Amino acid sequence: MKPETLVMKIIEAMETNSPTLITYNGKKVHITQKIIDKYKHCKVRDDIDLERIDENLTKKGGFLPFLPLIFAGLAAAGATAGGAAGIAKAVNDKKAEAAANAETR
Structure with a gap:
């Protein structure tokens, strides 16, 4: 899937305020309510960076x-x-x- 299409899905999830699941680089990425709330206040939707969202989702370390x-x-x-x-x-x-x-x- 093209990155533009993925960004459009993320924007759609933000506008409808509903979590969704997308596939990016062979990984399933959950667009949760937390991410929607984080990026909802952004005025410019072009600033949505898929790598940055993916980095935020992959937790490193832990118990x-x-x-x-x-x-x-x-x-x-x-x-x-x-x-x-x-x-x-x-x-x-x-x-x-x-x-x-x-x-x-």
Whole structure:
């Protein structure tokens, strides 16, 4: 789709005050109410730059990409604690068994 057609769709979304979805450079771009409110006050509609809108939409960084790593770390810590508890229990059972055998003798 030509950039002129995309700009016309954005202008139409601003004039009708309704969010829409357009495809630009193979990516789907949501023209949300936030973007409409941001560009609505512009007097000159020729200043609408698709690359700039696309840059505003693509969020870089954030918390969510690290969420699986955090849960994996918690799972590993839990497994380590469980393993240590198992070893401690085995050692204590062996000591108790040795004490019971010594008392029986």
